[in-house]
Structures are given as structure tokens and as C-alpha cells.
Amino acid sequence: MNAPANDRARAARHLVRIIVDGKTTDQTFGLDPVKQPSPLCQELVFGTLRYYFSLNEAVEKRLSKALRSKDLDLRLLMLVGAYQLRYTRIPDHAAINETVNACRPLRKPWARSLVNAVLRSIAQDVDDEKTECSFELPDWISGRINSAYPAVAADVMNGLLGRAPMSLRVNVSRTPPAEYKARLDEQNLSWQAGLVPEHIVLNTPVPAAQLPGYAQGQVSIQDGGAILASGLLDPERKLAQQSNCRILDACAAPGGKLFHLAESVAPAELVALEINSRRLEHLCSEAARLGFDSIRTLQADATDTSWWDQRTFDAILLDAPCSGVGTLRRHPDIKHLRKIDDLADYQQLQLSLLRNLWRTLATEGTLLYCTCSLFQEENDNVVQQFLNETHDARAQLISAPVGQRTEHGWQLLPRPVNDANLAASVDGFYYARLRKISDNQERPG
């Protein structure tokens, strides 16, 4: 039997897995680039998640009685329909017709007239209540952003609602950035210079396969905020010059920051841990594309040391599991999956990772702690508590071309995309650099 052809029905099924079953988009789409759903299906899923709150309001107020819980897929299908009407260039009649037809593959043909009536009503109301939930965030997230960043809260929330520009990292071990920019020019792909020389932002996104040298590993797709990690770990390029340098990436998948370290620092030994076997597999296939066969990849839990060979690392990158709220513009599923209580769990995990990995760090070594969260609970508070309990840890002053200083580190903030300065449009990463001082050094102050 042939796979069902209706992208609206497929989008509704993916949304059930995300909203009802609590799966991430990565889990429901899979990581294999060849087996991804069609671009339209992905666009419908991401778009519906992005504008979920106002779309849901528009649909719910048109339902005279609540749907049965086993008909949640129908509500999500109507949201997919409403998204097409409000935010895409698909003509209204086509959007409605195709969405109504999706009732059949969902095996609910009786709902055709209901879906039709709801969508027609939404299509007629052009200046409907679009502004009511304008930031499309659950209260606990918007409340926290308002109190943490009062001066720029609206900007940050707009940034989280927007779309990320297509941001590239040139593989400097293969191609000088200037040469790569010339190749983009040859292909008539217009670009802007990024935050560091190997960072380039395209003015218009293109599929990865159309990037010059992509299959040959000359370039990767990575957010500008993530590209800063390598430079923040080794700002004076000391590690890059040190022979026998040993670096650990403790939570490595999908591997963007790891490969950037391999490209720009090129340490004698690079070890990558990842707890999830499927994500590790994906990381290994990316490593193969980029031609890094010397990275030691281990499926291991970085909260214990069973994997450790007792040789210390000169530097550690800890890109800790976190709420991920700083990446909402790429992962709109997060605002539906995370709950306020999750923050305490993440904090515990982040602290136990820091405590455990600190033992594997050499004296005078550096650990870069990184999250993609906007919340103090996962950022400065974690670092603060770790510094309080760890006598040989010091936070070092760091800075980046965008973002703002925090008590112990540096916070990047998503901002609305500005066409003239795409490079400044980054995900909301947090960085803190911790140095291990030798025991005989006096604690200052």
C-alpha cells in the first residue's frame, strides 16, 4: 500500500505526537534527512506550533461543543487549516478543501462538514483577534522573560516568535572563509558577514544540498550563537597552539560545537560523549560528512565517570541539557513540551554534570558551561551554586559581539530578525567560562 498522500493529515498526526504524546519534532520527524516529511508538512507542523495559542483560540470559539478527547486530531487538523489561512500564501479555497479532505485519511469522514464550517468562518474574519496572544507564549515563559529582561522583553519575545536566518559555519580546516564567500558569490547566493570570520548568514535560505561544498564537508548549518562557543572556550587560541591538547565535549549531539572545535582548535585529542544512541549515530554520520575520523565518540552518561580513562582534559565544553527556551524560534515544540517544574530538574542535572566533569578537568584547565536557556535558574544560579561549593573554580570574564554580561557569564538574546543585520539574530545561548585554579592558590577576597 502506498503511503497516504495528504500533508494536512500527516501534519495533524505529527502534532498529535507532539501535543498529546509529548514527543519532540526531532522524535516525530526522525533524524534521517532522507526520510523527513515533505517541506509543506514540516512547514504546517512548525507554523501551527509557533502560532498555536491564537490559532487554538480561533478554532475553539467556533466549536459549539467541545470535541471528544479521541478527536484531538481533528482539533489539531483545524489548527493546521487556520494556520494556512492566516499565515501562508496558500489560497483560502485550496487550504480549506485540502484540509477538509484530510478527514478521510484520519478516518473521520463524518467531520468534513464541521472542519469546513470552522475554517470558512475563520477565513471570513480577516481582522480577527490576531493580536490577543501576540507573543504566543505560555504564561510561565512570558512572565519570566518580562521579569528577567524588563527593558527588552517585547523584543526578546518577538525574536522567539520569528524565524531564524540561515546561518553557516565554514569549515576553516578545509576552506578559508574568504574563498567560501567567493563561491557563494559565484552561485549568486547573497550573504552577510557573521559574528566571527567563519560565520556567514544567507539573506535567503536554501536547502542544505544546494550549498556549495556541503556534501564535501566545507560548510555546516549552525546558529550564530552556537558558533561563538569555540572562541569563548579558547579566546587567545592557547589550546590551538598547545601540543597534546585534550578536549572533551560532554553532551555532544548533534555535534555542531564539537565539529567547530575540531575545525578551529584541532586539538591532539577530542573526545565526545553522548548518552542517546540514536543522536550519537546521527553525530557520527555528520562527522563522516565533515571528514573527522579521529574524534573519539563514546555513548556514555556524563554524570558518572565509568567512561573516563583517568587522564585529565585541558578543556571541557559542557553544553548542558536545558529547557531550550532560547531556541524557541527553531523549536516551537518546546513551548508546548516544557513545564515550569522542569526547571528544577534541569538545574539538578546541570549541577551534577558540572560536579562530575570538574573531576576530569586538569588544573589550569577551562570548562565552558553553556545552555540555550534564557532563565537564571539554569544559568547564573547554577554557576553561582557551583562556585559556592567548589573551592578551585573561578568564573572568568567573557564577552561576545552581541548579548549582555551577566553576573558570572554572558547571555545572548534573540531579537526580531533585522534584514540589515542578520548576523546579530542568534538563539538565546548562555555561556560561562570556569577555570580550575591550583589548590595552593589563595582564594581571593
Added chain:
Amino acid sequence: MALLEILEFPDPRLRTKAKPVVRVDDSVRKLVANMFETMYDAPGIGLAATQVNVHQRIIVVDVSENRDEPHAFINPELTLSGEVLETEEGCLSVPGFYEPVTRHEFARVSALNERGESVELDLEGLLAVCVQHECDHLEGKLFVDYLSSLKRTRIRRKLEKAHRVRV
């Protein structure tokens, strides 16, 4: 492993009634592996041995979005229950056409797996539809048989034309 050629409607070989598998041996396992490869490559969610011109009672299905829930059923027997519901079906042997077909909501399948063990599974949703569709193939039946003769003739003419162009 190898990709197998899928017969296309109105090829008369699709009308062959399949014979039960006598023994589940390595040759059957090899066929099942090749059928999975062919199905995933198509890409499809189910394939019957009839469609690759092997007239034994073997079907493979995987209706999961992630393509990670494969089932192989050998000598499948179906018990149908529930309401009849309409689903838009397509078929790898009738490429490019999707038409509504009514099927039972639930099905229980008893069969052998690739290791020759008896299995029994309760199916619903798309999986139930797909297994009913594939079992039809083993009887020499296609989903177009459920359509009006007008629609079936139209599909046949279009596919015959496409086959002529390809040759």
C-alpha cells in the same frame, strides 16, 4: 539485499492467487528482507509478495512515521470487526492514484513471523487498513476493484498509457 521490481496494474500476474508458505526457511527470510527494502525504497507502507511476482502468502508492512515498526506476516489470516470506515488508499502497483475504499475498523491477524513462530496481533487505524489491503493482493485483488468500473477503467487507461511511454 536487492530491490525487486513491482508489478503495475493492469499486469495480469497481479491477479494470481498466492499459495501458502510450507516452510519458513532462509529463502523466505531473504525474500522478506528484499521486500522490506523495496517497500521502504518506494516509499510505501505495505507490500505483498504478489506485487513482486512471488506468489506465496507473505506481506510486509510498516505504517510508522519513523519507518521503524516493521512487521512481516507469513500465511496471514484475518478476523475483521468494528464499523466499516472509508480511507483514502493508494497502492505501489497503482502509482499516483488515491481513492477512498471502505475497510473494517479493526482486524486481528494470525500469521507466522520470519522465524516461523505463530503470532497474533490486534490491529487498528492505518495498520488495520494496510494489512487488509495487502491480504487482498494475496487473493489477486486490488483496491481499484472496490471502485466504480468507470473509475477503474480510467485508471487502467492512464497507467497503460504511462507504460507505453516508458517502453
